[in-house]
Amino acid sequence: MAGPAAQEPEYTELIAELAAFRDERLRRQPSDRALAGDVGVSPTTIGDWLRADRFPQQIDPLLKLVRVVWAQAERAGLAGDPAAAAVLDEQTWRRAYQAEARRRADGTRAAVEAGQGRAVLERMRPGMPLAEVVDPFHLEVHRAIGSPVAGLPVLPAYVPREHDDRLAEVVAQAAAGASQVAVLVGGSSTGKTRACWEALQPLREREESWRLWHPIAPTRPDAALAELADVAPYTVIWLNEAQEYLLPSPLGEQIAARLRDLLRDPRRAPVLVLATLWLDHWTTLTTRTTPDRHALARDLLDGHRIRVPDVFTGSAQDALADAAGADPRLAEAAERAADGQVAQYLAGVPVLMSRYEDAPPATKALIHAAMDARRLGAGPHIPVAWLAEAAPGYLTEVEWNQSGGDWLEAALEYVTTPCKGIPGIFTPVKTGNLRNRRTSTPTSPAGGNGTRAGQSPLYRLADYLDQHGRHARAAEIPPIDFWTAAAAQAHRADLAALGDAAWARGLYRDAAQLHKHATTHGNAHAASALVNHLHTLHPTDHHPAQWAAANAALAPPYAVAILLEGLREAGAQKQLTALAERAAAHISLDDPFAVTALLRVLREAGTQEQLTALLARDPAAHVSLDDPRSVTTLLEGLREAGEQEQLTALAERAAAHVSLDDPRSVTTLLEGLRRVGAEGQVTALLARAPAAHVPLDKEFAVAALLEGLREAGAEEQVTALAERLPAAGHFDQFIGIGDHRERFRFGREPDGSVAAPWGWGDLE
Structure with missing residues (x-):
């Protein structure tokens, strides 16, 4: 990463x-987050x-x-200011950028030619x-459970199971x-991450x-987006708990697209992505919804699932017995694990559950608040101020009165204490930022300590207890203290999801309070919910609109389109026009589905x-x-x-330019082009010979492409694709084309010719 001294x-x-103009003349508006x-x-x-x-x-x-800074300058009445015009002139920026890009390219080339480039580039590679x-x-x-034993490795000997064979094939x-x-x-503590660790050995x-490369700081999505473009061949991308990269909106879809x-x-091959997910997160990311919030993530993950079972069975149990003598x-674990849950036992699940079940009432209230925070939409790093303010609501009056003035210190000591070699129920989150380190604890957990969410120490709930809470507390509605504390102390990125959870529970x-706060921080999804929900309660009140x-950010673009639709339905024409003007001038044009929605709502x-x-943009x-389905939607729009x-x-x-490596994409685009009457472009697409290039590993997708080619009258392409089917193991599809069923009644020869009739007597 080059610094200022290295630039033109x-x-x-x-x-x-530009930075000085934004900071001084525009009073640091827009903020870095708004610009982002x-x-x-x-x-x-930013x-x-x-x-x-x-x-x-x-x-x-x-x-x-x-452009965004220029729009802010216009709103501030600085459009005619010569200084603003000079620093915000696009042509000036284009020339400066191109000159800097050439300088950097020349510098890299010179380093390579001098024999220094390899080492420089190696240091610049992520990971x-x-x-x-x-x-x-x-x-x-x-x-693993148990105190360290001299002479033994830090991890127990590994006992492979069936999923390890599949993973080894991928590696x-x-x-x-x-x-x-x-x-x-698979479930929590079933051995997913350990399997990935063992799979590295052949590499x-x-x-x-x-x-x-394990992108993790300052946040997982930020780290992934910051360096994905620099990932080079022969890199393992380690995405443990991949939902933390792929679920957040809008960054998750950006990460999926770049992956x-x-x-x-092919110029950056090979890379290996190793990811882990709980089953419910897999379902969320791979289930089609309306709107389709995870289309790119679903496409990334589709066909790559390796199921990790919860238990050891059959040959795995036998191998465990053989390995147990040396560790x-x-x-x-072999002796005490219940129902074959060996991996869970080794990860200390029974110890965690025992600690949880034996916790004093105030401590258990803190744990329940964390469980509820996670299952209702909060991220893994939870501010302790939120939990401390919420916990009293989980206690009876007698329990609260008996908790004592130092209950929080005692509770945090209990939940963070390791036991039998494994971390505690809560793990402090180390951010490297001094203000996130616990130097003192709130003395009044019910509120009033002045701690803000961005300053409160952060803790992570043990994975297994997180999973346990999602099931054991599924029918529980948290008390009012939980929601009040969430509005004041939860991380801003979690407010919209928590608001959705509150509304779904009546x-x-x-x-409304959570959605209002989320809107203040720019969340367009929350802004839409705020308008729609409050319009049903107070039809004539335009304050929510x-x-x-005024506060909604212009990302993700599809959420802005939904918000505009909500403003239209609420009759808030003035607010709609103001937001529409901002969106038309500055919203990202990357997502064709969102652009289509914007065109429709503006019309x-x-x-x-x-x-x-x-349209002028x-x-x-x-x-x-990347998503031909969305492209065809925009064509129709x-x-x-x-x-x-x-x-x-x-x-x-x-x-x-659409990729030919996915038969579904080609089929979708063919159909879309035909629907809008773009016959010339259908011909251009077919001229790229998709039948010769699409992979044949997904049988149903290939069948759909064959039908699409037939409907387009592309018989030569149908024939070309048909010729590739037998070698790919799809002879059943091959004989369903034309007169193949009759001609190839007795099969075919390895050279592709029609097999002569044969019978029982021809078999030796």
Whole structure:
């Protein structure tokens, strides 16, 4: 990562002037977080750009940032200011960016030519050499029960099971040069992460220098987005608890899209993605919904699940018995684990459950508050101030009176104390930020200590108790103290989900409070919920609409479209027009589905000026082509808007550039182009010979493509695709084409010719 000293003066000066203009003339507005929402990157990235600590990989996001600052300058009455015009001129930024990009390219080339480039590039690659990755606990492998024993390794001997064979096949394919994904899916403490750790061993023995990248700080999504573009061949991407990367909106879909691009890029192969998920998180990420919030994540994960069973059975139990003689930890697990739950026993699950069940009332209240926070939408790092303010609501008056003034200190000591070699019920979160380290504890857990969520120490609930709480407390509604404390102390990223959970349970006032706070922090989903819900209760009150229009960020774009629709239904035309103007000028054009929704709502709301402004930004040239289904939706939206020129431009882009490595995508695009009458582009797509390029590993997708090619009249493509089917093991599909069933009644020969008739007498 280059710093300011390494940059061209023109670029450095321009960055410094932009940062100073925003900080001084615009009073630090928009904030880094607001800019991040508009530009589509993380707040950390915005800060790095404005400090010149990082050079943007592409110019478009940088120009988006400049435009957003210009819009703020206009609102501040500085549009005619010469200083503003100088620092916010797009052409100046384009020249500076291009000059800096050339300088960096020349510098890298010179380093390579001087024999220094290899070492420089090696240091710049994300991750660390696999040979240096020696601590499994840094990769979140569970510690094993029992005190350390001299002469024994830190982890018990590994007993392979059936899923390890499947995982080994994936790793072998990566070692052979093909980028791969493995997603281990199972319950908490069943051995998912340990299996991934063991699977690394063959890569350690390779001649190639493999690396391991575990993006985790400052947050997992931010870390992943910051360096994904720099991941190079021979890298293991370690996504333990992959839901923390893929579920957050909108960053999760951005991460999924970049991972897909990485895996499909032969120039960056091989990379190996090792991910773990609980079954309910797998279901959330792979189930189609309306709107489809995880379409790209689903596409990334589809076909890569490796199920990890909860128990040891059959040959695994026999292997465990053989290994137990050399390791007392395995011997204890083999003897005492209930119903074959060996991995859970080794991870200390019985100890955790015993500690939980034996906890004093006030301590158990703290644990229940954490369980409820997690199951109702909070992230894994929970502010202790929230739990402390919520806990009294879980106690009877007698229990609260008996808890004593130091109950919180006693409770935190109980839940954080390790036992039998495993971490406690809560684990303190080390952020590296002094204000997040516990130097004192609240003395009045019911409130009044002035601790804000961003300053409160953070704790993580043990995974197994998190999972246990989701089932054991599924029918419980937390007390009012929980919701009041959530509104004041929960992390801002969790407020919208908590508000949704409150509304779903009939707690309308608490839901509105949480959604209002979430809207204050820019959450467009929460803003939409605030408008829709309060409009049903107070149809003539436009305060929620005013609040939403003024505070909602422009990301994710689809949520903005939903918010605009809500404002229209609420009759808040003034607020709708204000938000529409902002969205038309600055919203990201990456998502074709969202652009379609915006076109529709702007047209139905009668905001023609804003509709024209959005179209003037040429969405057809900017939307992503990763999801052909969304592209076809936009094609139809452009046709309905009468924008034939944009429709043609998008159809030409899609036909020329959509990936041919997914038969479903090709089928969808063929159908979409035909529906909008883009016959020329259908011909262009077929000219790329998709039948010769699509993979044949998904039988139903291939069948759909065959039907799509037939409907398009592409008989040559049907024939070409049919010729590839037998070798791929799809002869049943092959004989369903044309007269193949009759011609190949007796099968075919290895050279592809028709087999001659044969009978029983021809068999030896």
